[in-house]
Amino acid sequence: MTNSNISTMPDHSTVLAAMRLAGRAPSVHNTQPWRLVLDGPTLRLYRDDRRMLDVADPSGRQLLISCGAMLHHVRTAFAATGWHTDTIRMPDPAHPEWLATIEFRPWTDPPSGVLARAEAIARRRTDRLPMREPDQWDQLLHNLRMLVSPHEVVLDVLDESVRPRLATASEHTAAIQRYDMQYQSELHWWIGHSRPTEGVPRELLASEREARNTPIGRTLPAGNNVPRRADIDDRARLIVLSTHGDSTLEWLCVGEALSAVLLECAAMGAATCALTHLTELPAARRLLTGLIGHQVTPQVVIRIGADDDGPESPMTSRRPVTEFLTIGAQPQSH
Numbered sequence: 001m002t003n004s005n006i007s008t009m010p011d012h013s014t015v016l017a018a019m020r021l022a023g024r025a026p027s028v029h030n031t032q033p034w035r036l037v038l039d040g041p042t043l044r045l046y047r048d049d050r051r052m053l054d055v056a057d058p059s060g061r062q063l064l065i066s067c068g069a070m071l072h073h074v075r076t077a078f079a080a081t082g083w084h085t086d087t088i089r090m091p092d093p094a095h096p097e098w099l100a101t102i103e104f105r106p107w108t109d110p111p112s113g114v115l116a117r118a119e120a121i122a123r124r125r126t127d128r129l130p131m132r133e134p135d136q137w138d139q140l141l142h143n144l145r146m147l148v149s150p151h152e153v154v155l156d157v158l159d160e161s162v163r164p165r166l167a168t169a170s171e172h173t174a175a176i177q178r179y180d181m182q183y184q185s186e187l188h189w190w191i192g193h194s195r196p197t198e199g200v201p202r203e204l205l206a207s208e209r210e211a212r213n214t215p216i217g218r219t220l221p222a223g224n225n226v227p228r229r230a231d232i233d234d235r236a237r238l239i240v241l242s243t244h245g246d247s248t249l250e251w252l253c254v255g256e257a258l259s260a261v262l263l264e265c266a267a268m269g270a271a272t273c274a275l276t277h278l279t280e281l282p283a284a285r286r287l288l289t290g291l292i293g294h295q296v297t298p299q300v301v302i303r304i305g306a307d308d309d310g311p312e313s314p315m316t317s318r319r320p321v322t323e324f325l326t327i328g329a330q331p332q333s334h
């Protein structure tokens with residue numbers, strides 16, 4: 001085959017399959033706040049502000065982190081089908097809703113780690129129950145540091161000794177948010193109902209007892225499942241992803257790093273839960289910075305533990321690809 005015969009983009013069925021897989025990306029409250037447009041050989045990622053959490057996330061920080069996770073999922077899913085992606089982030093400052101432009105190159109031998117993370121996409125899910133300590137922690141942490149560093153995101157491991165103070169900060173945050181009626185009505189719109197393609201159903205939430213044993217988790221409505229880990233105290237390791245500044249570009253990069261961390265953990269058989277309530281209120285965020293012990297801006301805490309659920313455990317559902325992907329030229333901004 002000559003160079004001129006080599007296609008510069010995947011065919012439509014490959015695009016749809018990769019996008020279906022990428023759509024499993026995690027997002028705050030499973031809001032899936034993204035739109036994609038395939039325009040000729042170029043794929044463009046946009047934020048979808050109609051799916052923003054106006055009360056919990058008025059700056060759109062968690063929305064951007066979610067879109068960053070989607071970007072990393074898209075790139076990982078295409079890599080597994082033999083396509084390398086070249087990405088320009090925030091390509092047009094005049095159009096801040098346009099988050100990335102992605103172009104394709106054939107990639108015959110993506111590294112095995114990328115393939116393992118792509119394979120883990122369909123299995124990965126958020127685990128909100130108390131967890132046992134993760135297995136192979138040193139090896140896992142080494143891998144996570146390697147994966148996070150290209151995104152210019154700082155990874156810190158919180159010492160076990162800070163757990164009580166973090167739990168207290170989590171309780172204070174919950175106490176403030178409990179009496180914020182707007183926060184509560186937004187939370188209940190997304191969490192604990194049976195909307196078929198978005199939000200988090202009650203079956204995936206911790207029972208009251210499990211939530212009590214996971215004091216660093218976000219306070220959510222109680223789940224309706226039979227408690228499975230009511231008798232264990234949470235021994236999950238805690239890591240924090242932080243940035244030096246607090247810009248939209250950095251939020252997008254945190255999302256990419258978050259996705260890499262969650263997928264690597266899933267590939268190595270570890271359970272994870274991303275947590276952002278501790279970075280929503282200034283006091284908790286300041287406390288977190290103090291616990292990290294050097295001057296950074298904390299963005300996401302991640303609990304990492306042993307995965308004690310079988311492959312059959314329930315997953316949150318997603319919107320169909322046709323709801324977030326447009327094929328064909330679209331105005332570049334709206």
Ligand SMILES: Cc1cc2nc3c(=O)[nH]c(=O)nc-3n(C[C@H](O)[C@H](O)[C@H](O)COP(=O)(O)O)c2cc1C
Binds near residue numbers: 024028124125276
């Ligand atoms: C930016 C971001 C923030 C999140 N914050 C929380 C949180 O504070 N508490 C929590 O239990 N889950 C949190 N999650 C996990 C989402 O609820 C989860 O990804 C979503 O419901 C989809 O479910 P899945 O991860 O099981 O596929 C967060 C995820 C992202 C990407």
